[in-house]
Amino acid sequence: MDLLIVLQAGVATGTILLFATIGEIFAERSGVMNLGVEGMMLLGAMSAFSIAIRTGNPWLGLLVAMLAAGLISQIHAFIAITLQADQVVSGLSLNFLAVGLSLVLGEGLSKAGTITLIPSVTLPLLSQIPILGPVFFTNQKLIVYFGYLLIPLAWYYIYHTRPGLHLRAVGEFPAAADSLGVNVYRLRYFYVFVGGVLAGLAGATISLAISPGWFSELTTAGQGWIAIGLVIFAQWDPLRAAFGSYIFGALRRLVLDIQGPMMLFGFPNPFYYNPYWGFFLEMLPYAFTIIVLVIGSREAIRKRLGAPTALGIPYIRGERGL
């Protein structure tokens, strides 16, 4: 087992989480928690695969996936922002709806045939860098490079641009933002949409590039929920989100790859000789999410940092409070 290859595949797998996590960061920064990430990812994966099969064009699939997930996120936006319902329940209901819709529309898709995948690229100069080159810039899917671009862009947008300032204001103190002429409702709708689009992109990344195909609910296998957990670990910061996503990606790959070889670092591989230990390996990403949550939550208490102040609270114009 070559560690560099595991890390390289881990970065690719982590890209899925990266998109979903940054998308949810945008939504939560604006004050709307969307628990429907898993469902939106599934819808994205299904529509991307379905369109790619029908048209033979994966890029079109990618686009449709982003649109579909973005559109369905607006149901949650309407219920949570306009109808001022509880965001937890609304997000959960969106999740059920999106999962069910994906299963209905994706019926029979798993046997529908093969697709043209998103191509892999090796960057000429960057791939020569020791360690970083083979891990990040060699034979990676084009979409993984989008991820690299998204990280600094999202970070710069949130912390150093005017719209980013509005985004944070709407999530921290919507009444103040409103009094300064920022349209709280419109911005919240917009960033829930952004979150949906990125969740759709994450889903499409699965079905068109990282593990191509449609395996109903197993396609996402809880990664949408892990992404929501990572948002807390990341303290709503895209840079920390990227760090967490790639670590998780590597962990997911490690769990898969560690059972393959007979020898591990010169010793007989216990996971090869005890295949049933695989069930405990499977638990690791989920157990690790809980551990990461404990770390993130403790840190939040200690540093008095944490969630956007208005997260989860509907904004009602003219009412006292946030």
Add this chain to the structure above:
Amino acid sequence: MTDNLPARRNLLSRIPFQVILEPRLEEPPRWYPWFITILAVVIALLIGAVILALAGGNPWATYAHIGRAAFGNLGVLSDTMVKAIPLMIVGLACSLAFRMRIWNIGAEGQFFMGAFGASAVVLTPMLPADAPSWLFIPCMLIAGMLCGAIWGFIPGFLKAKFNVNEIISTLMMNYIAISWNNYWIFAVWTEGGFQMSRVFPRNAWLPRLTDFAAEVPLFRGLTTHFGLVLALVAAVIVWLILYRSQWGYEIRLVGDNPRAAHYAGISIGRNIVYVMMLSGALAGMAGMSEISGVVHRLQGAISPGYGFTGIIVAWLAKLNPLAVIPVSILFGALILAGREIQPSGIPKMMNGIILVCLIASDFLLRYRISITRRMEEE
């Protein structure tokens, strides 16, 4: 950004009517919330019909089929009840936790752990195979509820101690529980290499109606089992706890106003742990009842998402433990009939649509909507 606003306002003002929303100041009449709930379900069914029609199906035939396949005769009615029993118990588990605004989404995992705990009594074996029923079944019940309670304790403790978001942690615990169960099914208790344990001895089965066919011929072939009694008893107990005990008062106060509860000297952390444990124990009880009453062995596919459907059941019942019972029967029907409907995702999608409509309809409880003629001067 704001350039097009005046134009839009002009367009809107040409419509001679306007919709006015007013917050409701007075409590609506008692029947009103239930009326809204039923309205929401009807609208959900209509939306589902549109989607079914768009997908090329015949929605009315599908709905009629669901009705016949779930309530058509005594036999299928009994099967509907079998599907409803785990939903009732899981719905109670969710209602209890949600009442305190603790989002236990982990009922599915607690259900699996309950099934595991109950099976462990039989398969380890902790009791000899010829132990009497009156010993077997209580032991399985206790083991199942204990395992569920442990599975609820972990996220509850983490929430109380480190403020770990319980939505994510309970969900992660679901995946861990399923892997844990798979390990035992594949590696330890496998029967001849198959992915299931051996069948439990008859004295570890919950009694079913059909077991009394000798005395009451009408019961022949009816598989409704003793879990129904467990569910009904549990519903009454949860209702008593929530509405007739001091602990229930604390739970409701923490749910409605945590700050007031804190000032009243109620320990929120301790209540979180206790509620999560009881909620987990109930979900575990559902797992035990399913294993001992229906499946009679431990295997992978023991739940078509009971833990998640329980969330919707609880919400539709407005977190009222007694209302959970009839609501569960409706969803049991959907699960039973759903097995024969193609595409197979339809029951899940219907669940989602119903929940979305329910959440949206809550708006009507808080706001009064009136449509009036637009004033000229506006």
